[in-house]
Amino acid sequence: MINSSLKQLGEMLQAKKISSVELTQTFLSRITEYNPSINAYIALDASKTFTQAKAADVLIANNQASPLTGIPFAQKDIFCAKGWKTTCGSKMLANFIAPYDAHVITQFDNVGAVNLGKTNMDEFAMGSSNETSYFGGVKNPWDFDRVPGGSSGGSAAAVAARLCAAATGTDTGGSIRQPASLCGFTGLKPTYGVVSRYGMIAFASSLDQAGPMAKSAEDCALMMNVMAGFDERDSTSLMRDKEDYTRYLIKSSESTPLAGLKIGLPKEFFAEGLDANVAKIVETAIAEYKKLGAEVVDISLPNTGLSIPVYYVLAPAEASSNLSRYDGVRYGHRTESYTDLMDMYCKSRAEGFGAEVKRRILIGTYVLSAGYYDAYYLKAQQIRRLIAQDFTEAFKKCDVIMGPAAPSTAFKAGEKVEDPVAMYLQDIYTISTNLAGLPGMSVPAGFLDSTGGKKLPVGLQIIGNYFDEARMLNVAHQYQLVTDWHIRMPNLDMPNSVKQEGLN
Amino acid sequence: MAISTEDIKKIAHLARLEISESEAEATLTKLSGILGLIEQMQAVETSGIIPMSHSQDLSQRLRDDVVTKTNEREAFQKIAPLLGNGSTEHAVSNGLYLVPKVIES
Numbered sequence: 001m002i003n004s005s006l007k008q009l010g011e012m013l014q015a016k017k018i019s020s021v022e023l024t025q026t027f028l029s030r031i032t033e034y035n036p037s038i039n040a041y042i043a044l045d046a047s048k049t050f051t052q053a054k055a056a057d058v059l060i061a062n063n064q065a066s067p068l069t070g071i072p073f074a075q076k077d078i079f080c081a082k083g084w085k086t087t088c089g090s091k092m093l094a095n096f097i098a099p100y101d102a103h104v105i106t107q108f109d110n111v112g113a114v115n116l117g118k119t120n121m122d123e124f125a126m127g128s129s130n131e132t133s134y135f136g137g138v139k140n141p142w143d144f145d146r147v148p149g150g151s152s153g154g155s156a157a158a159v160a161a162r163l164c165a166a167a168t169g170t171d172t173g174g175s176i177r178q179p180a181s182l183c184g185f186t187g188l189k190p191t192y193g194v195v196s197r198y199g200m201i202a203f204a205s206s207l208d209q210a211g212p213m214a215k216s217a218e219d220c221a222l223m224m225n226v227m228a229g230f231d232e233r234d235s236t237s238l239m240r241d242k243e244d245y246t247r248y249l250i251k252s253s254e255s256t257p258l259a260g261l262k263i264g265l266p267k268e269f270f271a272e273g274l275d276a277n278v279a280k281i282v283e284t285a286i287a288e289y290k291k292l293g294a295e296v297v298d299i300s301l302p303n304t305g306l307s308i309p310v311y312y313v314l315a316p317a318e319a320s321s322n323l324s325r326y327d328g329v330r331y332g333h334r335t336e337s338y339t340d341l342m343d344m345y346c347k348s349r350a351e352g353f354g355a356e357v358k359r360r361i362l363i364g365t366y367v368l369s370a371g372y373y374d375a376y377y378l379k380a381q382q383i384r385r386l387i388a389q390d391f392t393e394a395f396k397k398c399d400v401i402m403g404p405a406a407p408s409t410a411f412k413a414g415e416k417v418e419d420p421v422a423m424y425l426q427d428i429y430t431i432s433t434n435l436a437g438l439p440g441m442s443v444p445a446g447f448l449d450s451t452g453g454k455k456l457p458v459g460l461q462i463i464g465n466y467f468d469e470a471r472m473l474n475v476a477h478q479y480q481l482v483t484d485w486h487i488r489m490p491n492l493d494m495p496n497s498v499k500q501e502g503l504n
Numbered sequence: 505m506a507i508s509t510e511d512i513k514k515i516a517h518l519a520r521l522e523i524s525e526s527e528a529e530a531t532l533t534k535l536s537g538i539l540g541l542i543e544q545m546q547a548v549e550t551s552g553i554i555p556m557s558h559s560q561d562l563s564q565r566l567r568d569d570v571v572t573k574t575n576e577r578e579a580f581q582k583i584a585p586l587l588g589n590g591s592t593e594h595a596v597s598n599g600l601y602l603v604p605k606v607i608e609s
Contacts, residue, residue: 309544334585350522365519381555437559
């Protein structure tokens with residue numbers, strides 16, 4: 001049951017083969033057993049969770065259920081959930097009980113879904129390994145010595161370890177897709193503006209976007225039907241007609257269901273910096289796509305290499321502005337002893353923020369300071385346009401773009417902590433889509449053997465044109481109909497055994 | 505562009521982050537690495553390119569000038585920080601937030 005799809009769970013619930021309370025208990029029992037070692041969840045509240053499960057069972061009994069009613073989800077701790085501790089992985093918000101719900105939380109509540117708890121994350125979503133969290137790192141369920149990726153590391157580990165039916169995440173530079181690649185599940189970052197940012201704690205507002213983290217493309221599509229949609233409370237929410245993200249997911253009787261699909265392979269995504277064995281797995285996945293009828297075209301995204309420098313101007317600049325709200329006055333951490341207002345600000349912020357968040361605030365403050373604005377911020381915005389134009393040109397030649405989601409498999413905890421630049425390079429293949437505002441996803445495409453004898457997942461990235469999520473989801477779905485990478489689970493009872501099977 | 509520990513301390517003050525001498529020195533190495541990465545941008549010719557602040561060309565929506573929010577002051581003030589200096593009181597009084605005095609009486 002823990003490996004069932006959302007569709008299967010929904011059908012079991014509505015046929016009353018299982019109740020939401022029972023299903024919720026199943027996941028909470030797994031959380032009790034495995035979370036102490038994995039640290040995926042940082043806030044649990046069984047009483048709140050069961051109240052929702054009981055309410056869902058009433059909806060089902062009254063035939064008022066929709067596809068996700070009664071299904072237990074994990075929520076990234078970046079989403080405010082009323083009455084829940086909402087920390088964003090920071091000491092600054094360690095005692096913050098959200099007084100209202102984020103739009104995403106409301107959307108799940110409105111369909112009678114169950115909130116299992118809040119998941120661990122890099123502090124204020126700044127990181128690629130979950131190691132910047134004030135609440136400690138998260139173990140990669142495939143190898144407890146390795147990181148799950150970040151910043152949505154808790155949601156990633158929860159999905160991979162089957163400690164939830166599926167989870168939410170946010171992606172500012174790759175925070176859904178890189179962990180999806182490192183933990184072996186399906187994650188989608190939608191087009192910027194498709195999912196409301198209301199109540200989602202801000203990092204870099206022009207890049208932040210929420211999305212689903214789940215076992216399969218079909219699961220992601222069902223979650224998008226709930227998460228996406230216009231919300232007037234987010235000034236960048238896009239006013240578009242409601243769409244059904246499952247509409248293209250059909251099991252075709254043809255042997256080449258993707259005939260006519262043009263896949264662009266950017267040469268910059270297969271250049272230096274990519275692990276050769278990861279490249280082989282991505283190439284094998286693309287060969288599978290050719291069997292499904294797709295055609296491959298060579299493309300170029302010449303400014304890919306500039307996406308990291310541009311991102312590390314724009315994201316810290318926006319973050320330094322967004323995080324200025326944490327001043328110890330109205331909520332969040334206030335220092336214990338202070339002499340005057342300035343002292344209170346400086347001490348509260350120095351104590352409340354961790355090292356990586358401080359670094360980014362300092363970078364952002366520097367690039368926005370008098371005399372440097374044109375050389376850094378404006379220049380970065382100009383190159384951002386060049387990066388977006390690369391994609392516009394590329395999509396004249398292809399329907400979707402494919403490549404790796406991350407340059408390597410999961411790395412060991414502690415390996416990159418002291419080297420921020422090495423950590424930033426984890427997002428080399430994902431950041432450009434955030435800058436352009438395009439949708440991107442990572443789909444499980446195989447495993448590599450680690451030197452320690454563990455199986456480590458590898459993700460295939462699929463990038464689509466604006467608002468093309470439904471087609472991307474079908475492109476991923478057709479691959480998942482002929483492969484089984486996405487349903488493989490780590491063996492949590494033997495995390496440190498020498499030989500570990502990919503299948504459980 | 506090379507930066508010094510003095511620059512770090514100045515930026516930290518602008519960002520309202522207390523920083524010690526040893527922290528400023530440790531930060532310098534890491535920040536210099538990041539700024540080195542950012543410096544790659546300077547080789548790109550960008551004259552005449554319109555800066556892109558946002559992925560969609562949006563104009564700001566307007567809404568009707570009507571009251572849409574209810575007053576939730578009590579709920580919001582329940583999560584106010586503690587006063588500090590060992591106090592168990594929240595830093596609020598009569599619906600206002602308490603901060604150190606900034607104007608001489």
